[in-house]
Amino acid sequence: MNQEAIEQQPSAISQRSVRLSDLKEMSKPGITLMVVLTAGLGFLLAGGEKFSFVLLVATLVGTGLVSAGASVLNQVLEREPDALMHRTANRPLPAGRMDPDTALLFGVTVAVMGLAELALAVNLMTALLGAAALTGYVFVYTPLKRITSLATIVGAVPGAIPPMMGWSAVRGQLDPAAWVLFGILFFWQMPHFLAIAWLCREDYARGGFPMLTVSDTTGSRTARQMILYGVALIPVSLLPSVLGLMGTLYFVCALILGLVYLGFSFGFARTRSTSGARWLMLASILYLPAILLIMLLDRLVA
Numbered sequence: 001m002n003q004e005a006i007e008q009q010p011s012a013i014s015q016r017s018v019r020l021s022d023l024k025e026m027s028k029p030g031i032t033l034m035v036v037l038t039a040g041l042g043f044l045l046a047g048g049e050k051f052s053f054v055l056l057v058a059t060l061v062g063t064g065l066v067s068a069g070a071s072v073l074n075q076v077l078e079r080e081p082d083a084l085m086h087r088t089a090n091r092p093l094p095a096g097r098m099d100p101d102t103a104l105l106f107g108v109t110v111a112v113m114g115l116a117e118l119a120l121a122v123n124l125m126t127a128l129l130g131a132a133a134l135t136g137y138v139f140v141y142t143p144l145k146r147i148t149s150l151a152t153i154v155g156a157v158p159g160a161i162p163p164m165m166g167w168s169a170v171r172g173q174l175d176p177a178a179w180v181l182f183g184i185l186f187f188w189q190m191p192h193f194l195a196i197a198w199l200c201r202e203d204y205a206r207g208g209f210p211m212l213t214v215s216d217t218t219g220s221r222t223a224r225q226m227i228l229y230g231v232a233l234i235p236v237s238l239l240p241s242v243l244g245l246m247g248t249l250y251f252v253c254a255l256i257l258g259l260v261y262l263g264f265s266f267g268f269a270r271t272r273s274t275s276g277a278r279w280l281m282l283a284s285i286l287y288l289p290a291i292l293l294i295m296l297l298d299r300l301v302a
Contacts, residue, residue, distance in 0.1 A: 022092035023106060026075055027068035034288070035067040035162045036060050041292050042166025042181055045245060045299065059126065059169040062118035063162055066130040069111025070158075073138045076103050081146070081207035087200060088207075118165075125168040133158040133165075149212040152193050160185035177245045183236040184291070190229035191265050192284035194222055198268075198277040219272030226265040226280065234258035237291065250298035254291060261287045 043056055075082065075093055083094035092098040111134055119127035136158035144151035163181035168174060194213065197204065201213040216222050237258050241251035264283040268276035 019098070022098050023072075026072045026092055026098075026103060026106075027110070028071040031071060032064050032067045036064045037289075037292065038181075038185060039063040039162040039166040039169075041295060042163030042178065043169055044166070045163075045177070045181070045295065046167045046170035055122065055169060058117065058121035059166055062114045062122060062126070063130065063165055065110050065114025065117065066134055067114075067162075069107050069109075069114060070134050070137045072103055072107030072110065074142050076100055076107060077138070077142050078145075081209065085200075085203040085207040087203050122169045123172055125172055125174075126165050129161055129165045129168060133161040136161075145209050145211075147210070149210055149215070152190070152197070152212065156186050156189040156193070159189050177240065177243055180236065180239045180243065180245070183239070184233070187229050187233035187236055188261075188284065188288060191226040191261070191280060194226050194229075195268070195277045195281040195284060198222055199274060199281065219268075223265070223269035223272060226268060227262070230258075230262035230265040234262065240295070246295060246298045247301075249301060250294055253294045257287055257291055257294075 040056065040060055043059055075091060078088075079091075079093035079100060082088035082091055088094065093100060093103055115127050115130055115134070118130050137155065141151055141155040141158065144154055160182045163185060164174060164178045167178040167181065171178075197211045197213040198219065201211065204211045205214045212225065213219075213222050234255065237254045238251055240246040241248070241254075246254075261283055264276075264280040268280050270276070
């Protein structure tokens with residue numbers, strides 16, 4: 001091997017490493033993990049006569065692939081406004097580290113693989129739910145973000161579908177309990193999204209996204225929305241106990257968690273400050289895994 005080949009080999013390896021890291025970044029591993037966990041919760045809560053580990057893995061893999069593909073396609077469509085915002089300018093596409101066609105091919109391939117895996121290894125209902133989540137996020141929510149602040153509400157719908165996918169993987173249908181899980185995820189997302197939108201409002205303005213926090217300079221409307229969704233979350237989060245899906249332990253803990261989460265919304269309303277939004281965002285990040293853990297604990301002690 002000549003000296004030139006020796007020098008070029010580490011460079012090629014480095015380029016492949018960067019490309020793989022960029023693909024991983026575009027798939028948003030953190031969000032994908034959360035989606036997979038909520039789908040897994042829906043699967044476990046659905047019960048069934050006999051637990052199937054193979055079916056659980058198939059459900060989680062397919063759901064994760066669909067989520068990753070949706071994240072990539074979202075970034076393909078938003079690469080131009082992403083280049084205008086500080087927090088997204090260094091993403092692979094706006095930074096020019098990846099070709100849009102390559103990203104598009106990767107996103108479509110991963111999403112289609114996920115849907116096919118769900119249809120063939122799980123069931124058609126779960127695959128259709130995955131397709132609905134993918135379509136809603138990529139083809140409705142993403143373009144709507146450039147038009148209206150109502151896109152936040154629309155975006156919460158596909159975000160709340162994963163636990164229903166886990167449920168349908170076991171039951172093959174959507175019972176009322178599955179819709180309750182959907183409702184918990186939906187109402188939880190709104191204060192969470194609004195807190196992030198307040199922290200990033202200047203960036204959203206630069207990117208041309210008409211978020212509520214961009215036009216609401218005083219924060220009063222944003223605070224009202226946070227409180228309204230926080231209030232709605234509490235009774236919805238208690239429904240699993242009402243329906244017999246959960247017991248007393250869950251009811252008490254869900255009530256406490258809901259009140260604490262709502263308290264941070266009131267905290268933002270009182271100050272309408274960056275620190276208030278940051279505390280609310282932290283509370284939202286802690287609320288979801290906490291209530292999921294309580295659901296599992298309640299099921300174990302029942």
